Amino acid sequence: MSMSFDEHKPIFLQIKERIEDQIVNDQLKEQDQIPSTTQLVNFYKINHLTISKGISLLVDAGIIYKKRGVGMFVAEGAKQKLLEQRKDVFVDGYILPMMQEASKLGITEKDIIALMQQVKGSGGSGL
Structure with missing residues (x-):
C-alpha cells in the first residue's frame, strides 16, 4: 500500500478509496476488521481527523461498521x-462518453468491440 498521496484530491477521500480498493481486491473481506484509526495515522503519518473523516464516509455508506470498544469491520455486502x-461510475465516465463519440464518428458497436479486442490483444498500449 502506497503512503504517497495525490495532491489534487483530498487525502480523506484517498484514505476512503484505499480501503474500498482493499475490499474490492479481497484484501479485506466481509466481517474482517480494518486497521484502527491509530494504526492508519501511524502508517500514513497524517492527522487523526483526516483518517476519521475518510472512515466516517465509509460508515455512512454502509461499507464498514463500528463495534464499540472492539473496532471497525467490513460490512456484509460491502464488496458487492x-x-x-x-x-455505475465506469458507465457514466467512460462508456457513455465513448458511445456518444463513437456515434459522432460513425463507429458501430461491432467496430467498438473489434477495437477493444485489438487494444486488449496489444497489451493495452493503444492502437
Missing part, C-alpha cells in the same frame, strides 16, 4: 455494493 457503485 462497491462493485455496483464503481460499475
Whole structure:
C-alpha cells in the first residue's frame, strides 16, 4: 500500500478509496476488521481527523461498521455494493462518453468491440 498521496484530491477521500480498493481486491473481506484509526495515522503519518473523516464516509455508506470498544469491520455486502457503485461510475465516465463519440464518428458497436479486442490483444498500449 502506497503512503504517497495525490495532491489534487483530498487525502480523506484517498484514505476512503484505499480501503474500498482493499475490499474490492479481497484484501479485506466481509466481517474482517480494518486497521484502527491509530494504526492508519501511524502508517500514513497524517492527522487523526483526516483518517476519521475518510472512515466516517465509509460508515455512512454502509461499507464498514463500528463495534464499540472492539473496532471497525467490513460490512456484509460491502464488496458487492462497491462493485455496483464503481460499475455505475465506469458507465457514466467512460462508456457513455465513448458511445456518444463513437456515434459522432460513425463507429458501430461491432467496430467498438473489434477495437477493444485489438487494444486488449496489444497489451493495452493503444492502437
